[in-house]
Amino acid sequence: MIERLIRTAMQNSDDLVVSLEYTDSKGNKTVRVVSPIRFTKSGAFLGLCLCRCEPRQFQFDRCTKLELKKAADYVMPVPMVAA
Structure with missing residues (x-):
């Protein structure tokens, strides 16, 4: 599930984050x-973290609540908030 969602965002990198x-x-x-x-x-x-404005590596087992969003709705830096 996570891998498929990440792959979808990669394949549509101009439109999705x-x-x-x-x-x-x-x-x-x-x-x-x-x-x-x-x-x-x-x-x-590996992904460009729009909160840190730099590439970061993300472990699947540390990621939850993944959602595809429209890239056009975000401009760096995106505020990083505590969950």
């Missing part, structure tokens, strides 16, 4: 808006 809740290695949860770039190792992808 992904909103997700991400849990970092310390257990902190934030809501991010990401433009996926490519799959990296198994279970992860």
Whole structure:
């Protein structure tokens, strides 16, 4: 499910981004808006985090509440909020 949603955003990168809740290695949860770039190792992808304005790697098992959103609705930097 996650991989299919990420792939859809990659294939439509001019039109779609992904909103997700991400849990970092310390257990902190934030809501991010990401433009996926490519799959990296198994279970992860590289994406342009519109909140941090830089590429970041995201682990599938730390991502929840993924939704496709219209890219045109977001301008960097997107505020990163605690979940």
